[in-house]
Amino acid sequence: MRIMRYLGVALSNIGVNKLRSLLTMLGIIIGVAAVLTTLGIANGAANSITADIQQQGTNLLEVSDARGVGGSRLTTADARILGDRTEFPHFVGVAPAYSGNTTLVRNGVDVEARVQGVTGAYLTVSTIEVASGRFLNAADETHGARVAVLGSDLASDLFGAAEPLGQEVRIGGDLFTVVGVLKTSGGSRFFSNDTTAYVPLTIAQTRLFAAPFYRGERLVSSISIKVDDAYPLEQAEQDVEAALRLLHGLKLGDDNDFSIFNQASLLDLAAGVSTTLSVLLGGIGAISLLVGGIGIMNIMLVTVTERTNEIGLRRALGAHDRDILVQFLAEALVLCLLGGVIGVGLSFGIGALLSAIPAFPITIAIDATAVILALLVSSAAAILFGLYPALRATRLDPVEALRYE
């Protein structure tokens, strides 16, 4: 095939000036690699968020106050009523929480950490798992026990290699006995469980953080509700909304003074963010390819000028307009495609490298569509930016061209 010959000629011309060709391709290489890598990271992040959510279960509602700390009206009473199985038989776990940050001290080691006051039900609504000892239970709550369960990192920060179980740790002003240590959750948590301490809810509300009252009940920061799989989440959300509006004495037309967040909508959010990111990065990619393409055009113009004499000679030997046109277009195409392929290779290399770093939380996911699109766009750039220099080459007067030094 004739076109293969032109591609062959183009390849050997590119090979003749390797360094310059590489520098010319750099724009395309960097553009393609940058776009594919960032798209891969965005994809990977979305995948990992989705996996997180699916692991936690998508049948989860989280109620929090809608007014900021001052005006919160979400209380222990709300949690108690939502947790009534005769009233709400489909709510398999209702876990109120009140959290804050404070200092934990043990043997002169002090660590600033997040302390969450929770009930035993917290185990059913979260992904935490106990590594040793036990989690908080109903007895701790009723007896007002000063007991704590530590996240794995927090435990090792405070106790090092020593066994934390049965030991005491000072939280706020009181001494707490460590009754359990959690498994490392690792992964890509937004709030790491590994650096959190869990204490009974009442203790957190009274001794540690002195939670304000509303209608005679202590406030909670959130109530997590696990709904059984058979029950539609939207229905559960409506049930919770109706109950809380009634409990808070809201009239028709009043805004909710709480907000309900469901994990399924988080999934949609993750997908939406991923799409937005892809469009944004695609745009940046298009701009970088434009810059790369202009680089190609620049070099092709230089090449045409440098090879004026050669063009004159080819004319004398019988080359038609289209022969000259195709020759230079093929060269631009090979430059761009080669740049594109190297860019794709580079992005996979960077992806593998980043994924190999243990601390890097995301597995980079470069998908085939993006690769094909990147190559197509670089080819289009080649035709677009190669056309003008190639047309210039065909317009050269053979007599002038042959005389050109």
Add this chain to the structure above:
Amino acid sequence: MNEPMPLQSTSSTPVIALDSVTKTYQMGEVAVHALRGVSLTVQRGEYVAIIGASGSGKSTLMNIIGLLDRPTHGSYRIRGQEVSRLSKSAQADIRNREIGFVFQRFNLLPRTSAQAQVELPLFYAGVTGAKAKRRAVEALTRVGLAQRLDHRPDQLSGGQQQRVAIARALVTQPSLLLADEPTGALDSKTTAEILDLFDALHAQGLTLVVVTHEHAVAARAARVITISDGTVVSDASTRQKEE
């Protein structure tokens, strides 16, 4: 593959025939008359030298004969066919098939083997692959470079480079070999070698037109056309004088 154009060529039809060819360059207000009515014919198998001082119009005449440029007025026939008004594309085909060019500065492609250089006109004729290779090797053998097929220009002497260029001109088996100052860049020894090669090719029946400003080079041709200020001032057959 390109079909040869039907040319009404008989043994008596001249290879080239120029009739009252003029070329005028318009330089703003001034008209430069590079050719002022040149008529000449070259028969098959002739060896013609065109000689003249610098600026006399030799290159302009060359370019018109080689279909690289068009005359302002007049007629130009190759093997009987009027070619001066043909399209660019048709002229490219005729250049490829009928005319072999040899230039003063050789005009070889850099970093390209001798064989690839010689295959180039065949590529534009649509001949590729093994057939092109065979014909390129034949042409290089004809100019005495059978042992230098893979050499690049920087690995060849000036004389050898000009031989590659001559092989490239011959490979399409043209009706006419057109050389513009072919020895202008060569020393006297290599000049003699190239002129010997021209003699040999002429003896094999090739039609040659050599443009030069050197009398020693022109003297090797059987016929010398002298031009001055854009007109033919003499057209003499040297062999006849000798006889």
